[in-house]
Amino acid sequence: MADDSVTTLRDPQPRRSFLAGLLALGTTAVGALLAIPLARFTLDPLWRTTTEVLWSDAGPAGDFSALTVPLKVQLAIEQRDGWRKVLSERAVYVLKGADGRTRVLSAVCPHLGCSIAWNDEKGQFVCPCHNGTFAVDGTLVSGPPPRGMDELDARIEEGRLKIRYQYFRQLVPTKEVLA
Amino acid sequence: MRRLGDWLDRRTGIRGLLSEALDEPIPGGASFAYVFGSGLLFLFLSQVITGVFLVLYYVPSADHAHTTVAYIVKEVSSGSFVRSLHVYGSSAIIIVLILHIGQTILFGSYKEYRELLWLSGCVLMALMLAMAFTGYLLPWDQKAYFATAVSTNIFAMPLVGSWFKQFVRGGNELGTLTISRFFVAHVFLLPATIFAFVGAHVFLFRKVGAAGPPRTRTTRASTSFYPRQVLMDTVFTAALILALGALAWRLPTELGPEANAADTRFLPRPEWYYVPMFQWLKYWEGQRAIIGIFVIPLLIALLFAGLPFLDRGSERRPWRRPFTVGSFAALMLALVALGMTSYAEDRRDPAVTRQLDAQREAMRVFMSQPFEPQESARSLRGTNAALAALSNPLVAHGRTIFEAQSCDVCHGVDGHGTDSAPSLVGAAGRHPNGELSRVIRMPTAKMVDSGMQPLDIPDDDLAALTAYVAGLK
Numbered sequence: 001m002a003d004d005s006v007t008t009l010r011d012p013q014p015r016r017s018f019l020a021g022l023l024a025l026g027t028t029a030v031g032a033l034l035a036i037p038l039a040r041f042t043l044d045p046l047w048r049t050t051t052e053v054l055w056s057d058a059g060p061a062g063d064f065s066a067l068t069v070p071l072k073v074q075l076a077i078e079q080r081d082g083w084r085k086v087l088s089e090r091a092v093y094v095l096k097g098a099d100g101r102t103r104v105l106s107a108v109c110p111h112l113g114c115s116i117a118w119n120d121e122k123g124q125f126v127c128p129c130h131n132g133t134f135a136v137d138g139t140l141v142s143g144p145p146p147r148g149m150d151e152l153d154a155r156i157e158e159g160r161l162k163i164r165y166q167y168f169r170q171l172v173p174t175k176e177v178l179a
Numbered sequence: 180m181r182r183l184g185d186w187l188d189r190r191t192g193i194r195g196l197l198s199e200a201l202d203e204p205i206p207g208g209a210s211f212a213y214v215f216g217s218g219l220l221f222l223f224l225s226q227v228i229t230g231v232f233l234v235l236y237y238v239p240s241a242d243h244a245h246t247t248v249a250y251i252v253k254e255v256s257s258g259s260f261v262r263s264l265h266v267y268g269s270s271a272i273i274i275v276l277i278l279h280i281g282q283t284i285l286f287g288s289y290k291e292y293r294e295l296l297w298l299s300g301c302v303l304m305a306l307m308l309a310m311a312f313t314g315y316l317l318p319w320d321q322k323a324y325f326a327t328a329v330s331t332n333i334f335a336m337p338l339v340g341s342w343f344k345q346f347v348r349g350g351n352e353l354g355t356l357t358i359s360r361f362f363v364a365h366v367f368l369l370p371a372t373i374f375a376f377v378g379a380h381v382f383l384f385r386k387v388g389a390a391g392p393p394r395t396r397t398t399r400a401s402t403s404f405y406p407r408q409v410l411m412d413t414v415f416t417a418a419l420i421l422a423l424g425a426l427a428w429r430l431p432t433e434l435g436p437e438a439n440a441a442d443t444r445f446l447p448r449p450e451w452y453y454v455p456m457f458q459w460l461k462y463w464e465g466q467r468a469i470i471g472i473f474v475i476p477l478l479i480a481l482l483f484a485g486l487p488f489l490d491r492g493s494e495r496r497p498w499r500r501p502f503t504v505g506s507f508a509a510l511m512l513a514l515v516a517l518g519m520t521s522y523a524e525d526r527r528d529p530a531v532t533r534q535l536d537a538q539r540e541a542m543r544v545f546m547s548q549p550f551e552p553q554e555s556a557r558s559l560r561g562t563n564a565a566l567a568a569l570s571n572p573l574v575a576h577g578r579t580i581f582e583a584q585s586c587d588v589c590h591g592v593d594g595h596g597t598d599s600a601p602s603l604v605g606a607a608g609r610h611p612n613g614e615l616s617r618v619i620r621m622p623t624a625k626m627v628d629s630g631m632q633p634l635d636i637p638d639d640d641l642a643a644l645t646a647y648v649a650g651l652k
Contacts, residue, residue, distance in 0.1 A: 044257075
């Protein structure tokens with residue numbers, strides 16, 4: 001019998017079940033209330049993905065005014081990794097566009113993320129991993145990459161070239177920013 | 180619902196277990212005097228839960244402990260609240276523990292086959308005090324550092340010598356090894372032991388049964404644990420939750436500036452429940468110190484633990500046991516008096532008051548500053564390696580080749596590796612006896628498969644490049 005334990009007790013049955021219900025409700029409510037801060041605490045890194053991308057300094061803008069071929073620049077970027085900041089260097093190519101505008105291309109291959117090298121003899125960018133080749137302006141020439149090289153936001157600020165370093169999704173034909 | 184219950188019961192016997200747990204007889208009926216044990220169990224579980232969550236961000240090392248706690252308090256959502264629950268929870272445990280012990284002594288509930296129940300409780304109290312002691316150091320702020328520096332000196336006892344202190348600290352001074360030791364004790368050893376002793380305590384309690392009120396002949400009949408006592412325990416626990424939650428929300432605990440061993444002016448003050456002991460130790464100097472630090476507390480602890488063996492009569496009414504009840508009251512009063520004296524002495528000395536105010540102000544200033552992320556060692560290492568490379572012309576030349584040949588493109592700046600290729604640090608060890616330059620020129624099939632290309636450069640350049648790669652740190 002399921003109610004063996006209950007029938008042995010002196011308290012009247014309806015009062016007992018009412019109390020049991022009240023207790024269950026109360027503990028569930030308090031538990032849920034306490035779970036809120038713990039859930040917020042645990043999920044914190046999830047709503048931190050949209051950290052603003054910082055502008056990195058690439059040097060005096062004058063250094064890039066007379067470029068004839070793409071110039072590889074090691075960009076010092078500061079990234080937040082939880083409670084620490086990681087200073088790392090990322091390679092970018094600075095070049096002059098057809099309209100004379102300074103353009104910046106990411107060296108990360110849109111195929112599988114290898115780093116693209118500039119080949120002076122061919123006058124092309126070549127990815128060492130799977131031989132994807134890109135024209136001097138970064139457009140795709142041949143090979144497996146699904147799109148041309150990714151252009152990064154750049155601007156001249158107080159006479160210095162500032163670059164906003166970002167990562168883009170690989171293996172897709174359109175340029176999608178990764179948080 | 181009923182069928183689910185039958186299904187479960189058939190396989191687990193859950194109804195039997197539940198009725199076993201809930202139908203425990205309470206002699207003389209339910210009372211608010213009996214709620215403290217359940218309250219302690221709840222508080223301990225709350226400490227375990229909040230503690231586990233805190234370790235989600237905490238790193239136990241002298242380099243990172245303070246930064247990660249600051250990150251929890253200043254950046255992580257609800258971080259300050261969760262940490263405050265944990266900190267206030269430790270104080271709440273001490274308070275409810277005193278109430279639990281006070282009730283047991285007043286009611287004489289340690290009598291009649293309850294010696295082991297009492298002793299397991301004594302062990303639990305010691306373990307809880309050890310939890311408070313080990314947890315206090317972990318944030319590695321000024322007060323944590325100096326309070327522990329002072330209190331661990333107590334472990335350098337005569338006869339035992341200073342080796343025990345060194346064992347506790349993991350060396351002569353407080354440092355990263357001390358944090359590791361305290362962390363392991365606080366997070367693994369002590370909680371596991373507490374779980375075991377809580378199990379023993381509850382088992383022994385159920386085995387011998389609840390003691391009930393001190394009167395031998397009671398007019399009130401015994402009732403079962405459920406529902407009245409469960410309800411009272413729940414009301415008390417709810418009050419604890421509300422009090423802790425309100426405190427943690429309205430008055431979050433603070434974190435001070437990072438521990439600075441060079442600060443000679445810092446005045447350490449322990450957490451309130453250790454203040455009486457702190458004050459007590461002031462009265463014992465020189466040769467006699469061992470009496471105050473060791474002999475007297477040990478005697479009191481032995482008398483306390485031996486209570487059920489010393490007070491063995493069947494009489495449980497407190498007014499008929501004036502010596503036992505009076506001694507406990509005197510001990511409590513002495514502790515309160517010591518604590519109050521300590522606070523009064525601090526207030527009387529203007530120099531001390533000024534310094535303590537300055538310390539509070541430093542804590543307030545630190546809390547008002549935004550979180551400062553810690554620079555990772557990895558980015559520092561890159562800078563050092565770059566500097567070293569420039570000092571040797573051959574290595575410096577190798578570095579220009581490394582960059583000109585776009586080796587850095589895959590192997591990363593200073594050969595520290597990227598997502599596309601491994602780090603080259605230690606490559607000379609993996610390819611000894613000139614093999615390194617051979618694999619740079621003609622990579623193995625496995626390397627070629629993962630994207631490495633043969634390198635056709637003059638021998639001089641190869642030698643420079645090899646020197647550079649071999650020297651990578």
